[in-house]
Structures are given as structure tokens and as C-alpha cells.
Amino acid sequence: MSTPVLDVRGLAYAYPDGHQALYGVDLHVHQGERVALLGPNGAGKTTLVLHLNGILTAGAGSVSVSGLPVEKAHLQEIRRRVGVVFQDPDDQLFMGTVRADVGFGPANLGIKGPELDRRVMHALDLVGMADFVDRPPHHLSFGQRRRVAVATVLAMEPEILVLDEPSSNLDPASRRELADILRSLDVTLLMVTHDLPYALELCPRAVVLSDGSVVADGPTYDVLTDDALMRANRLELPFGFDPRTVGPRP
Amino acid sequence: MGAGHGHKLHFHGHSPVHRAPAHLKILTLLAFMLVVVATPREWYPVFGLYLLVVVAVIALSRVPVTYILKRCVVEVPFLFFALLLPFVATGPTTEVLGVTVSQHGLLAAWALLVKGTLGVLASLTLAATTEPQELLRGLERLHLPNQLVQIMAFMVRYLDVVTGEMQRMKVARDSRGFSARNPRHWPVLARSLGALFIRSYERGERVHLAMLSRGYTGRMPR
Ligand SMILES: Nc1ncnc2c1ncn2[C@@H]1O[C@H](COP(=O)(O)OP(=O)(O)OP(=O)(O)O)[C@@H](O)[C@H]1O
Ligand SMILES: [Mg+2]
Numbered sequence: 001m002s003t004p005v006l007d008v009r010g011l012a013y014a015y016p017d018g019h020q021a022l023y024g025v026d027l028h029v030h031q032g033e034r035v036a037l038l039g040p041n042g043a044g045k046t047t048l049v050l051h052l053n054g055i056l057t058a059g060a061g062s063v064s065v066s067g068l069p070v071e072k073a074h075l076q077e078i079r080r081r082v083g084v085v086f087q088d089p090d091d092q093l094f095m096g097t098v099r100a101d102v103g104f105g106p107a108n109l110g111i112k113g114p115e116l117d118r119r120v121m122h123a124l125d126l127v128g129m130a131d132f133v134d135r136p137p138h139h140l141s142f143g144q145r146r147r148v149a150v151a152t153v154l155a156m157e158p159e160i161l162v163l164d165e166p167s168s169n170l171d172p173a174s175r176r177e178l179a180d181i182l183r184s185l186d187v188t189l190l191m192v193t194h195d196l197p198y199a200l201e202l203c204p205r206a207v208v209l210s211d212g213s214v215v216a217d218g219p220t221y222d223v224l225t226d227d228a229l230m231r232a233n234r235l236e237l238p239f240g241f242d243p244r245t246v247g248p249r250p
Numbered sequence: 251m252g253a254g255h256g257h258k259l260h261f262h263g264h265s266p267v268h269r270a271p272a273h274l275k276i277l278t279l280l281a282f283m284l285v286v287v288a289t290p291r292e293w294y295p296v297f298g299l300y301l302l303v304v305v306a307v308i309a310l311s312r313v314p315v316t317y318i319l320k321r322c323v324v325e326v327p328f329l330f331f332a333l334l335l336p337f338v339a340t341g342p343t344t345e346v347l348g349v350t351v352s353q354h355g356l357l358a359a360w361a362l363l364v365k366g367t368l369g370v371l372a373s374l375t376l377a378a379t380t381e382p383q384e385l386l387r388g389l390e391r392l393h394l395p396n397q398l399v400q401i402m403a404f405m406v407r408y409l410d411v412v413t414g415e416m417q418r419m420k421v422a423r424d425s426r427g428f429s430a431r432n433p434r435h436w437p438v439l440a441r442s443l444g445a446l447f448i449r450s451y452e453r454g455e456r457v458h459l460a461m462l463s464r465g466y467t468g469r470m471p472r
Contacts, residue, residue: 053463076465084463090411091456096383096403105464107471136383138410156464 003067004028005160005188006052006082010061012212013047021047023212024061029160034182034189036199036220039209040234045192046087048209049164052190053082066159080109083153087164089145093137098129098148101137105156123155124148127181143174150181160188167195197241200224208233221248259321259377267311267379272388279376286368291361297368304371313378318371321378325370328362335359382406400470412450419446 006029013022021044029035039045050056051063054070063070065081083105086092095101102120111119124130127147132140137148146166153161166182167175175195179202182189193199199206199220206223208216210233216223223229224243230236237243267275282303289296308318336346339355346356380388386406390399419442428435 050459055459055462076467079463079465084460086456086460086463088456091453092460094404094407094457094461096386096407104461104466104471108465108467112471136407138407152464 002031004030005033005066006190007064007067008048008051008061009063011048011051011058011063012060013051013056014059015047021212022051022059025209025212025214027207027214027217029188029190032186032188033205034203035191036203036206037190037192037209038194038196038199038206038223038235043209044212045209046164047212049084049162049190049192052160052162053079053084076109080156081159083156083158083161085149085153085161085163085166087168089142089149090138092149092152093145096136097133098124098135098137098140099133101148102133102151102155105152109156119155119157123151126154126185127151128177143170143177146170146174146178147181150178154185154187158187160190161185162190162192164192165194166191167193167198196224196235196237197246200243200246208235210234219248259374260381261313261317261378263312263379265311265379267307267375270379271391272380272384273391274388275376275380276385276388276392279372282372283369286365291357291364297364300368301371304368304375308371308375311375311379313375318374318378321374322367322370325366328366332359332362332366335362396470408450408453411453412446415449416446 006027008025008027011022011025012020014020025044025048027048037045037048047056051058051070052065054063054072054075057072058070065078068074068077068081070078093101095104099120102123103116106116106119120133121130124133127150129144129147129151132144132148137145140148146169150161150163150166163182166178170178175198179198182191182202189203191199191203203220206216206218206220207214208223208229215233216226216229221243224237282300286297286300289300305315308315335358336351336355339352339358341352341354343350344353344356345351376385383406386399386403389402390396423438423442428438430436430439
């Protein structure tokens with residue numbers, strides 16, 4: 001098999017206050033896969049995400065992205081390859097205009113002039129926000145801000161897109177629109193979510209993290225229909241939703 | 251969510267004053283203020299002239315005068331102080347409407363009143379006719395150190411978020427029976443201020459992480 005885009009081996013991490021959040025996580029994601037990362041509150045999902053682009057440094061084990069280990073020496077390249085969209089768009093959008101915000105990442109990579117413009121407009125086109133390019137981000141609605149947050153990362157043309165709870169706080173229409181956008185992107189995707197129908201809809205594969213270890217890894221349909229596994233890991237399907245009636249996704 | 255719509259000081263328009271380059275407006279405001287402050291306070295008619303200039307600019311900008319006047323309330327504490335001066339200052343006294351007041355104090359109050367009001371009016375006119383983004387770009391063009399401009403840009407960006415947060419905390423407080431009138435509840439105010447500080451600080455950290463994630467290395471891209 002080819003080199004995985006994301007290769008996490010035996011990753012363990014304790015926060016400075018001594019709390020051990022990850023106990024030897026193994027995760028491999030290959031080119032073009034869409035993977036859902038599931039797990040109850042406090043399972044360590046966000047902690048894992050923060051390792052993928054070197055914000056946190058592994059206590060033990062290793063993370064590499066397309067063969068390049070996540071280490072201080074090539075953080076800049078790692079951050080180009082791994083695009084992380086954080087949960088709160090207000091954390092992600094910090095510049096005065098949508099244009100400046102989407103351009104921030106590529107400009108840090110040394111891109112400027114017409115190529116920068118092209119990247120910005122292309123990323124905004126992908127999320128359907130091109131008309132808002134000169135607006136200040138804090139005047140947009142929440143769903144629009146979430147879409148611009150996705151664009152800020154797409155503009156860096158990452159190899160893997162990592163989203164922390166992308167559907168949270170979105171109304172049903174914005175949630176569906178974001179799903180359409182994510183499905184239309186030709187990029188490897190790792191999506192942290194509590195929204196199990198969303199995981200089933202978008203990601204053929206699901207990984208369950210519980211108390212800092214991976215406890216399941218397989219087709220999303222199989223994970224969601226494994227009642228014992230679901231119960232053991234505090235995963236609950238929303239009322240009225242039964243994956244069996246929806247069926248596995250292609 | 252927290253973000254309100256439109257900055258509270260800006261009045262949208264397309265007048266020549268709106269269109270003038272921001273850095274020119276900032277320089278003009280600065281020069282105007284310096285001249286006003288440097289003018290001896292006894293030159294009474296000259297201040298009338300200054301006021302005329304400000305009013306002319308406001309008229310040209312087509313920002314309603316009431317819009318500007320309403321926002322003049324920021325000056326009220328200073329006015330209060332100015333009104334106090336004639337009564338607390340010492341020296342030779344004079345009589346105004348049957349009340350004995352200090353001459354020095356009266357003159358000082360006049361100066362504070364007129365110079366302060368002119369400054370506030372002129373600044374509000376700048377704020378009403380210039381988008382915050384433009385203002386920042388203007389400061390940049392005037393070669394204000396880049397770090398300072400960035401700090402101001404972040405302030406503009408997160409002002410709404412933080413005031414929104416403050417507003418939500420107030421709603422949460424009031425919903426649970428808090429009353430700002432009751433002195434026994436005041437310690438809660440101090441604690442929520444502390445909480446607001448911690449929240450803003452942690453948001454700062456998260457924003458920094460988000461910046462690092464997009465390749466920030468300590469310098470803003472140009
Ligand atoms: N800064 C920190 N310092 C100490 N412990 C932390 C810190 N951040 C998180 N933790 C702890 O690490 C564990 C994993 O947290 P993490 O944020 O990764 O969970 P999560 O799976 O993202 O949860 P959620 O679904 O609620 O977002 C939790 O027990 C949490 O209390
Ligand atoms: Mg989390």
C-alpha cells in the first residue's frame with residue numbers, strides 16, 4: 001500500500017497538569033478517505049487533532065503526514081499539508097475582512113500577488129462565499145462564518161482536511177449545505193463529530209476513540225449498528241434515527 | 251451569536267468626507283486637535299470659528315447632526331468635572347447668577363468644555379465617516395509601528411465578540427435573580443469581570459493556535 005496521508009503510531013500524551021489524555025493511539029488514513037472520528041466528551045478527540053499539525057507534541061509515539069514526521073524542523077510544511085478547522089469560527093477568523101482571513105495562510109507560505117488572489121477566490125468559490133470577500137467576518141452569520149473557516153484552510157491546499165465538530169451549532173439547512181460542500185471536495189478528510197447521522201452520510205469509515213484509545217475502526221455503518229460497542233462508549237443515535245433503515249452508504 | 255451588525259460609531263455614506271483617504275483624515279484630525287489645544291482659552295471668537303469648521307464638515311458628510319450629538323454622551327463625565335471646577339478652584343472670585351465662583355475655575359471649566367467638545371465632535375466625525383478597516387489602513391500608511399496596528403486590528407475584530415460575551419454573562423446573571431442595585435450582589439460583578447478576563451485570555455490562546463495552524467511565524471503577512 002502507498003504511504004498513508006496520516007500515520008499515527010502509539011501516540012500518547014499527558015497535559016502539563018498531569019492528566020493523561022491519549023494512551024497509545026494508532027490511526028492510518030489513506031489518500032482520498034473520509035474518516036469520522038467519534039467518541040464521547042473528553043475522549044481525547046481534540047487532543048488528537050492538535051497533534052496532527054504539531055500544536056501539541058507527542059509524549060510518546062509518532063505522527064507523520066505523507067511520510068514527513070511532525071517535528072519542529074518541518075512544522076511549516078506540516079501545517080501546509082494538514083488543514084485544521086477549529087470548532088469555533090470566531091477563533092479561526094481573526095482578520096478584518098474575509099479576503100485577508102482566507103489569504104492569511106497562503107500568505108504565510110510566501111504566496112502573494114495574483115496567485116494569492118486566485119487561491120482566495122478559488123477557496124471561497126468552493127464554499128459558495130465568493131460574494132462576501134470584502135465583508136468583515138464578524139458581520140456574517142454563524143453558518144457563513146463556518147464556511148469561511150473551511151475556506152481559510154482550503155486556501156492552503158492541504159493534503160488532509162481536519163474538522164473539529166463541523167456541524168455543531170448549524171441549522172439543518174446550513175448543516176446540509178456544509179455536507180454538500182465537504183462531499184464535493186477532492187481531499188482527504190478527518191472529521192471529529194458527535195453528529196452520528198452526519199458521520200454516516202459523509203464518511204464511509206469511522207474510528208471510535210474512548211478514554212484516549214481507539215476502540216473501534218471500521219465501516220461507519222458497522223460501527224453505528226454495533227449496539228454493544230455503541231453502548232459501551234456512550235454513543236447514542238438521535239431519537240428516531242436508525243442506520244438500518246438508511247442502509248450503508250456507497 | 252455575539253457579533254452585532256455594524257460598528258456603532260460608523261455611519262454609512264458616500265459623501266466626499268467618507269471618500270477622503272483615511273490617513274489624510276487622521277492627519278487633519280490630529281492637526282485640528284493640536285491647533286485647538288494650543289489656542290489660548292481667552293480667544294473666545296476663534297473657538298466659534300473652529301466650531302463652524304466642524305459643523306461644516308459634518309454638513310458636508312451628510313451624517314445627521316443628531317447621530318453625532320447622541321454619541322457625545324461619552325463626554326458627560328468630563329462635563330461634570332468641568333462644572334465642578336469653578337466651585338473647587340481657589341483665587342479671586344466673581345459672581346455668576348448670584349453664586350460666588352472662582353475666576354480661575356470658571357476659565358478652566360470653559361477651556362475644558364470647549365476644547366473637549368470640539369475634540370469629541372471632530373473625532374466622532376472621523377469615526378462616523380471612516381470604516382474601522384480603513385482607519386487601520388490609514389494608520390499603517392502613516393507608518394505607525396506594525397505591531398500597534400495589529401493589536402488595534404485584533405481589538406476591532408474581537409470587540410463585538412467580547413461585548414457579546416459580556417452581554418450573555420449579564421443575561422445569565424440577571425436570569426438568576428442578580429440585581430446590580432443591591433450592594434450585596436456587587437462582589438458577583440467583580441467575579442464575572444474576572445471570568446470575562448479569563449475567557450478572553452483563553453480565546454486569545456485559541457486564536458493564537460488557529461494562527462499557528464495556518465503557518466503564522468510571528469509576523470503578519472503583508
Ligand atoms: N488544557 C488541558 N489541560 C488539562 N487537561 C485537558 C486540557 N484539555 C483537555 N484536557 C483533558 O483531556 C481529556 C481529553 O480532552 P479533549 O478536549 O481532547 O476531549 P474531546 O474528545 O475533544 O471532547 P469533546 O467531545 O467534549 O470535545 C479530557 O479529559 C480533558 O479534561
Ligand atoms: Mg473536542
